[in-house]
Amino acid sequence: MCLECLKLRGVLKAGNRMNVGTNHGDAHAFKLDTLLKLVDVKGADGKTTLLHFVVQEIIRTEGARLSGASQNPDDAKCRKLGLQVVSGLSSKLTSVKKSTAMDSDVLSSDVSKVSRGLANISEVVRLIET
Template sequence: MNVGTNRGDAHAFKLDTLLKLVDVKGADGKTTLLHFVVQEIIRSEGARLYGGSATETSAMNDDAKCRKLGLQVVSGLSSELSSVKKAAAMDAEVLSNDVSKLSKGIADIGEVIRLNKPISMEESSTNKFSDSMNSFMKKAEEEIIRIQAQESVALSLVKE
């Protein structure tokens, strides 16, 4: 990317740069940089799937086949990116706070169960409650640990 410029050979870009793709227009005033990027993706993906390269030396028929294959790839992107809008709306800090609240809630439930333990075996209704709640607590604690692990992985991937 940007080969031959003083910021050349870039391997990445900031996501907010994507918003500028529509604003940069070609000499005709109609074609945007986004149009160009999509056409290049169609061409390169088509060439990759077709097994050759879409160069000037390839026949017109081969070029049409490459474009058709590339267009199929680009048109399938919407299904692959269906969760992006939902994910973009999520705030990592809010998610982290929710996980912390769940963890604290489970700890509070554990304290209530500990305080509600039957004094004698004659209190069978309390014993059944304790057994049920202990079973729930075990599952809930395992789930919270799993969620916290997934949260850590997600945050490290975002930082990466």
Template sequence: MNVGTIRGGANAFRLDALLKLSDIRGADGKTTLLHFVVQEMERSQGSKASDKPSGTSGSCQATLAEREGCSEMGTEFVSELSNELGNVKKVASIDLDTLKSSISNLSRGLARLIRLVGKDLTCNDRNQNFLQCMRSFQTHAENTMLELKVDEAEVLQQVRELTEYYHGEVGKNECNLLHIFVIMRDFLGLLDRVCREMRGSKHMQPLNIVLPLR
């Protein structure tokens, strides 16, 4: 990243920097750097849409109405990002400690069931029908718990790799392993708000990137 600059050679990108885009404001005190980023994304996607054959005479640049249509297409493209990352918002609401605790409780409950089936219930012949049902349930529960633990390990490893990719080495501190999803959820909220503001402004002036920022 940033090859050829004084910050060249970076091997990670911290996503929490995205949240700072809404903190940097232009001279008007209202327009943020995030407004500018969204505007440029809309302009880029609108330009791509204008290059596609529309089946009508002229292009998207032919009339003001067509240009506005291309701009709206760009806005919708940016807004769709929040829908595409909808699962990120769901993951951000998960309490990882509670999830791990639930799996541990299930594992301990299964261990008690195994002891019950293996010792207590086998001592009484009157329990044979119930014992047979419980053994069948035990087999199913053991297979399910094994799959659950494998899935848990795989998911946590993938989240760990994702976090290390964007935030560097995780190390032993995994209490905030899902924090990266919280960051993205907050950023998507900011993005949605900016998109609504820009849609509500019919005559928004283009942001000049040389405006003094504060």
């Protein structure tokens, strides 16, 4: 799974934890415009948003991963590497934006066609083998 997908999964998990006990607490996906609402969720200090937290976690974890630092993941080298990852996210998420424009009914229909085609190919291979 790509790094960006893992980060989006982290946002989904955070939302699910925040909504435990509600009908939103076991979500399997979210709309991309939900990411815009991350700035509306504020911490106890009234300034830090959920978006700040997510970005800080990406910087910390990716910086530590890239530098191999297991002792002190908050040092300057780790932060610099983590910031490079964050600065490159927007260009890497362009395919996600494109995928939101795809109609789910069209996608479902295409997947069904591919599935039927694979079944037909399997049948032909079985007939050839016999």
